[in-house]
Amino acid sequence: MVRIKLGPAGSPASSTLEGISKVRELGLQCTEVQFSHGVVMKNDLARKVGEEAKKCNISLSLHAPYYVNLASEEPEKISASIRRILDSCERGHYLGATCAVFHPAYFGKREKEETHNMVRTAVTRMMETINESGWKIRLAPETTGKHSAYGSLDETIRLSAETGCSLCVDFAHLYARNQGRIDYADILDRIQDALKIRHLHMHFSNIEWTLKGEKKHLVLDGRPPFEPLARELLDRKLDATIISETPDTWRGSLKMKHIFEKLGYRFQ
Numbered sequence: 481m482v483r484i485k486l487g488p489a490g491s492p493a494s495s496t497l498e499g500i501s502k503v504r505e506l507g508l509q510c511t512e513v514q515f516s517h518g519v520v521m522k523n524d525l526a527r528k529v530g531e532e533a534k535k536c537n538i539s540l541s542l543h544a545p546y547y548v549n550l551a552s553e554e555p556e557k558i559s560a561s562i563r564r565i566l567d568s569c570e571r572g573h574y575l576g577a578t579c580a581v582f583h584p585a586y587f588g589k590r591e592k593e594e595t596h597n598m599v600r601t602a603v604t605r606m607m608e609t610i611n612e613s614g615w616k617i618r619l620a621p622e623t624t625g626k627h628s629a630y631g632s633l634d635e636t637i638r639l640s641a642e643t644g645c646s647l648c649v650d651f652a653h654l655y656a657r658n659q660g661r662i663d664y665a666d667i668l669d670r671i672q673d674a675l676k677i678r679h680l681h682m683h684f685s686n687i688e689w690t691l692k693g694e695k696k697h698l699v700l701d702g703r704p705p706f707e708p709l710a711r712e713l714l715d716r717k718l719d720a721t722i723i724s725e726t727p728d729t730w731r732g733s734l735k736m737k738h739i740f741e742k743l744g745y746r747f748q
């Protein structure tokens with residue numbers, strides 16, 4: 481049977497630790513721990529949060545800091561980016577997190593191909609460190625929302641195919657990149673044709689966009705609609721973790737849950 485997990489980006493309580501049981505009480509299945517502005521959590525706390533998550537049967541992922549550019553003009557910024565992602569992965573190991581989501585790079589003045597090669601080199605290096613350290617977490621570069629950023633669907637699929645890393649599909653970002661158009665079946669076809677995946681990690685919200693791409697995440701209001709995505713996932717029997725990045729966080733997850741239940745899906 482297909483396994484769907486829904487939950488918010490960030491804790492629904494005043495701390496990450498307290499948030500875990502709250503996610504459970506809300507009837508949700510997962511949450512993404514946010515290291516958006518830096519990895520301040522210590523390994524000890526990460527371990528405690530991980531134990532609590534196990535007890536509550538909540539699956540965890542994490543979002544690495546936003547301040548990352550694996551194709552920077554300045555080598556020290558690349559090293560700092562790698563350090564931020566690897567610090568996140570170390571905490572992720574103690575959290576028992578499935579994957580570390582990150583926004584890989586900006587093109588700046590570089591050609592697309594050169595940027596891709598730089599990102600690929602950095603991802604390969606980080607995967608080696610993750611393996612050597614015995615961490616079970618997987619790197620999940622995210623599809624980004626702006627044309628100035630590396631991370632179109634094709635680039636993300638290619639990166640995953642060439643390195644063996646995982647990926648995070650942010651549908652709001654793809655919708656913003658495509659100026660308010662989205663074809664879920666086509667997106668999932670392209671991923672499933674290129675990568676042998678049985679589970680997909682994704683972000684969902686609604687979004688305001690400009691010609692440059694994303695502007696602001698919005699609550700669910702049909703732009704893009706969620707129900708056709710839920711249908712596709714159920715029809716394909718594709719296991720999915722869907723993190724709500726709506727401004728109302730867990731309330732967005734509950735709306736998604738309601739839509740899945742209307743389609744006949746029963747959450748465990």
Ligand SMILES: [Zn+2]
Binds near residue numbers: 622683725
């Ligand atoms: Zn996202």
